[in-house]
Amino acid sequence: MGKSGSGAEARSIFRKAKVSFTGEADAEKFRTGLLLLKQAAILNHAGAHEWLGAVYDYGLGTRPNRPLAFEHYLRAAKQGSPNSEYHVGIFYCGGIGVRKNHRLAVKWLRKAVQSAVTARAATAEK
Numbered sequence: 582m583g584k585s586g587s588g589a590e591a592r593s594i595f596r597k598a599k600v601s602f603t604g605e606a607d608a609e610k611f612r613t614g615l616l617l618l619k620q621a622a623i624l625n626h627a628g629a630h631e632w633l634g635a636v637y638d639y640g641l642g643t644r645p646n647r648p649l650a651f652e653h654y655l656r657a658a659k660q661g662s663p664n665s666e667y668h669v670g671i672f673y674c675g676g677i678g679v680r681k682n683h684r685l686a687v688k689w690l691r692k693a694v695q696s697a698v699t700a701r702a703a704t705a706e707k
Contacts, residue, residue: 587624591626598618615641631662654668666689
């Protein structure tokens with residue numbers, strides 16, 4: 582786990598961060614969102630790590646940084662995020678920001694599929 586902090590606090594910060602990335606593309610809003618995502622990630626919020634992965638992957642409000650994107654996707658993947666599990670697999674497959682490793686790529690991509698299937702089944706049961 583990351584530094585101690587309440588889950589409610591992390592969720593609140595994360596919600597504010599997401600708002601910064603909606604609407605018109607605005608560099609100042611993206612920078613504010615980036616700072617908020619970093620705060621939520623310090624509190625170990627999986628969604629914040631996933632979004633930081635995307636921010637660094639695509640260079641939203643900052644320069645692209647694939648190794649840092651991989652690090653955040655991996656943190657979210659280890660917390661069970663199917664989307665991040667997928668990205669970790671793709672990064673390993675292509676050697677994007679990390680040394681190419683097909684064994685780990687397959688492991689993470691299979692995990693992503695299984696997580697997505699499980700999530701879909703849980704939603705269908707409701």
